[in-house]
Amino acid sequence: MRRAAFIAIIALSLLTAGHSKAVAQGTPLVADLSDHLVAITTGFAGTDVLLFGATEAEGDVVVAIRGPTNPVTMHRKSRVLGIWANTASMSFERAPSFYSLATSRPLNEVAGRSELERHEIGIEHLKLELPRSKASENVANEWRAALIRTHQSLGTYQSEPGRVRFLGNRLFRAEFHLPANVPTGSYQVHVFLFQNGRVKSAQITPLIVSKIGIQAEVFDFAYQSSALYGVAAIIIALVAGWLGNAIFRKA
Amino acid sequence: MQIYLPIAEMSVDALLILALGGGVGFLSGLFGVGGGFLMTPLLIFIGVPPAVAVGTEANQIVASSVSGVLAHWRRGNVDFKMGLILSVGGFLGSTFGVFLFSILRKLGQIDLVITMSYVFFLGIIGALMMIESIRAMRRSRSPASAGGRTKLHKHTWIHGLPFKMRFQRSKLYISALLPLLIGFFVGILAAIMGVGGGFIMVPAMIYLLGMPTSVVIGTSLFQIIFVTANVTFLQAYANQTVDVVLAILLLTGAVIGAQIGAKAGARLPGEQLRGLLAAMVLLVCGKLLYDLLITPSDIYSIGLGGH
Numbered sequence: 001m002r003r004a005a006f007i008a009i010i011a012l013s014l015l016t017a018g019h020s021k022a023v024a025q026g027t028p029l030v031a032d033l034s035d036h037l038v039a040i041t042t043g044f045a046g047t048d049v050l051l052f053g054a055t056e057a058e059g060d061v062v063v064a065i066r067g068p069t070n071p072v073t074m075h076r077k078s079r080v081l082g083i084w085a086n087t088a089s090m091s092f093e094r095a096p097s098f099y100s101l102a103t104s105r106p107l108n109e110v111a112g113r114s115e116l117e118r119h120e121i122g123i124e125h126l127k128l129e130l131p132r133s134k135a136s137e138n139v140a141n142e143w144r145a146a147l148i149r150t151h152q153s154l155g156t157y158q159s160e161p162g163r164v165r166f167l168g169n170r171l172f173r174a175e176f177h178l179p180a181n182v183p184t185g186s187y188q189v190h191v192f193l194f195q196n197g198r199v200k201s202a203q204i205t206p207l208i209v210s211k212i213g214i215q216a217e218v219f220d221f222a223y224q225s226s227a228l229y230g231v232a233a234i235i236i237a238l239v240a241g242w243l244g245n246a247i248f249r250k251a
Numbered sequence: 252m253q254i255y256l257p258i259a260e261m262s263v264d265a266l267l268i269l270a271l272g273g274g275v276g277f278l279s280g281l282f283g284v285g286g287g288f289l290m291t292p293l294l295i296f297i298g299v300p301p302a303v304a305v306g307t308e309a310n311q312i313v314a315s316s317v318s319g320v321l322a323h324w325r326r327g328n329v330d331f332k333m334g335l336i337l338s339v340g341g342f343l344g345s346t347f348g349v350f351l352f353s354i355l356r357k358l359g360q361i362d363l364v365i366t367m368s369y370v371f372f373l374g375i376i377g378a379l380m381m382i383e384s385i386r387a388m389r390r391s392r393s394p395a396s397a398g399g400r401t402k403l404h405k406h407t408w409i410h411g412l413p414f415k416m417r418f419q420r421s422k423l424y425i426s427a428l429l430p431l432l433i434g435f436f437v438g439i440l441a442a443i444m445g446v447g448g449g450f451i452m453v454p455a456m457i458y459l460l461g462m463p464t465s466v467v468i469g470t471s472l473f474q475i476i477f478v479t480a481n482v483t484f485l486q487a488y489a490n491q492t493v494d495v496v497l498a499i500l501l502l503t504g505a506v507i508g509a510q511i512g513a514k515a516g517a518r519l520p521g522e523q524l525r526g527l528l529a530a531m532v533l534l535v536c537g538k539l540l541y542d543l544l545i546t547p548s549d550i551y552s553i554g555l556g557g558h
Contacts, residue, residue, distance in 0.1 A: 044255040045262045073554040075359045083367075083543045086359045089554060146551030153549070180255070180262035211257060218257040222491050230487030233310050233495050234480045237502065241317025244506030249322075 028056035029201040031063075031172075031191040036205075038178060039212035046180045049207065051102075051189060052173040060103070060110045060194040061164045062121060063174045065207065067098025067156070068185030074147055090135065090143045095128050097183040099151070102162035102174040111197045119192065119199055123148055123157055155179040184209050258494035259303045265500060267297070272311075272504020279315065279505070280512025281519070282528055283468055285475065286505065287312050287446035288376075292369055292535050299497070301362045305352075305445030306492035307501070309482040312447045314502040315509060316475045323469030330420035330466045333430060334473040337452075340431040341478035344438020349485040352443055356490065359554045363543075368444050370540045376450050377532035384526040391522065421462045421470075429460060434474065442482045447475035 031053025038047055051063055072095045075086040103110060107122050117125045128147060130140045151157035156179070164174045187207035193200045211219050222229045254265040271293055279286035287308050294304035323329055355361040412426030433455045437448035452471045456462045462470070487493040516524075 040255060042255055043253055045253045073359070075552050075554045077547055077550040077552070083363075084545075084547055084550070085363050086552075086554075089359055143551070146549070147553070149549060150551060150553050154553075180253075181260065215255055215257045218495060222258055222487065222493070222495075226488045226491060227484075229495075230484035230493065233487055233493050233498065234313060234483050236495065236499065237310050237313035237480075237483070238317055240499070240502050240506065241314035242321065244314070244318045244502075244510070245321040248506075248510040 029191060029193040029203055030054055031203055031205065033189060033205055033207060036207055038182070038207065038209040040184065040210065040215055041212050042215060044180060044215075046182070047178050049176045049178060050173065051176070051191070051205075052171070053191060054170050055172065055193055056170070057193070057195065057200065059200060060105050061172050062104070062107070062110060062192040062194060063102045063164055064121060064190045065098065065100045065176055066096045066188050066190065067183050067209075068187065069094045069096050072147065074143055074150070076146070090130060092147065093129050093131070095147060096126065097185070098156050098187065099123060099126065100158040100162070100176050102164045102176065104164040104166065104172065107161060110194050111199075115197060115199065119202075121192065123159065154181060156181065156183065178209070182209055184211055254496070254500075256494050256497050258491065259299050259497060261298060263297065268497065268500040269504040271297075272501040273508035276315070276505030276508025277512035277515070278528060280509035281516040281524065285312055285315065285447035285449045288369070288373060288444070288450055289531070289535060290501065291445040292539060296538070301365050302352075302356060302490060302492045303494055303497075305365060305443070306483070306486035306490065307494045307497045308445035309441065309479045309486060310493050310495070310498040311501045311505060312479040313476060313483060315505050316447060316472045316479065318506055318509065320469060320472040320476060323472060326469075328466050328469035329473050330418060330462070330470045331473065333418050333421055333462070334470045336416070336427055336430040337434040337470070337474040338477040340434020341438035341441070341474055342481050344435035345442040345478050345481045346438075346485060348439040348442025349482060349489060351439070352486075353489050365444060366539050366543060368440065370536055370543065372440070372444070372450070373532050373536035373539070377529050377536055380525060380529035380532065384522050384529055387522045388526070421460075421466055423461060425460065433459060438478050441475075441478050442485070447479055449475060
């Protein structure tokens with residue numbers, strides 16, 4: 001309840017600030033995150049991210065969170081001598097590692113397919129390109145569906161769009177859940193204002209998901225000075241083994 | 252209590268990992284086995300990526316082997332010369348194993364190779380242990396007919412190999428090639444399966460090398476330290492698959508569990524327990540085999556380079 005009040009106040013101040021700005025620059029949309037940094041700490045088990053904003057005009061608001069884009073290799077299993085083994089693989093040149101969507105109305109009522117595709121809005125409209133030489137359109141669609149399905153089961157692509165809630169006519173808020181296995185990196189939060197099935201205005205806000213504290217140090221150590229990390233791991237084990245023996249021998 | 256593992260990149264219940272370490276440690280103390288062959292599959296069952304399970308488990312085995320070898324060393328049950336020769340073989344074998352591991356990982360076949368190695372070895376070991384313990388239970392019921400005098404060991408073609416070496420502690424005069432080769436083979440398994448390899452090494456020492464049983468466990472533990480330390484280093488260096496946070500949780504549980512297990516072992520009926528361990532090994536083997544045979548819920552999966 002207190003949080004809601006707090007958000008309302010921030011959003012109101014944002015609205016008034018955004019009002020003058022919007023009038024001056026002609027941008028009918030302002031939005032911001034409650035926090036631009038998601039810190040993965042020792043006790044991290046997922047978190048919520050809150051976006052709030054205001055529109056200058058009537059319309060539908062769509063918010064998409066996209067994780068960093070990476071190349072991805074997928075494997076396909078088939079039965080070899082009774083055993084299921086990976087027998088085919090395919091590499092996507094680029095795919096967002098995370099995708100989540102919130103809309104003020106069901107997406108198919110907000111805009112038509114071509115408009116959504118142009119802006120890559122909605123999981124089924126993400127551009128997941130395969131090298132054309134390697135996969136015909138049918139095959140590519142199967143791999144694409146598989147990539148989306150796998151991400152959905154991991155919770156890294158969220159299949160059900162969340163709700164963008166309007167508080168009054170102009171203020172809106174959207175809440176997202178980032179699961180415990182959320183990939184790290186630089187995210188982009190795209191906020192769209194739709195009018196009559198067309199994007200009227202758009203805004204991109206950055207979001208950083210990063211390991212913080214000892215988690216980050218261990219990870220960086222392991223990847224940046226791998227040899228030293230290996231030696232340290234061995235020393236810890238040697239000491240722990242000796243300690244275990246020494247303590248219990250006395251006891 | 253949830254804790255985020257920085258390398259495995261997943262959130263786990265710290266108490267569950269401690270309990271796993273403690274449980275497997277208890278068994279290893281009870282039976283004098285390393286426990287890696289149970290721990291790695293269990294880590295995979297709770298969702299740790301197989302590559303991370305293997306690398307981390309090697310790290311944990313370094314600790315439990317050190318803890319174990321100190322006790323054997325004090326009793327003079329370590330043949331250091333034999334241990335060093337085995338370690339040289341193991342060093343080469345595990346280096347080759349990690350190299351193989353990296354290639355299989357890039358090909359997307361590492362999970363399958365790990366699982367199949369487990370099914371194969373757990374199946375054999377579990378079956379042998381089960382037969383052995385059933386026989387022992389029968390024998391204890393009907394008074395045994397004492398066997399005749401046997402030679403220390405039979406002479407076979409193995410004793411004709413070159414580079415003979417004297418191993419005083421083991422009362423052996425055999426070719427150094429044999430322990431080198433055994434060390435090499437077990438080293439490969441250690442790298443790919445994330446085990447110490449004691450379950451192969453101990454029978455090999457008794458039946459192939461003809462070492463006296465009193466020095467077998469101590470010497471095996473001694474060489475396991477070198478092999479698993481090498482695996483830990485190489486997995487950390489080449490594949491970044493050693494999760495120190497997970498290893499510390501596991502070894503804390505394992506060290507405590509092993510001590511309790513060793514004490515409990517003196518009081519509990521040995522043969523029935525051995526049968527129970529055999530049943531558990533076969534159960535884990537069965538579960539892994541089942542997962543290979545049933546149609547997967549999705550035949551597609553994300554590989555390396557994905558998240």
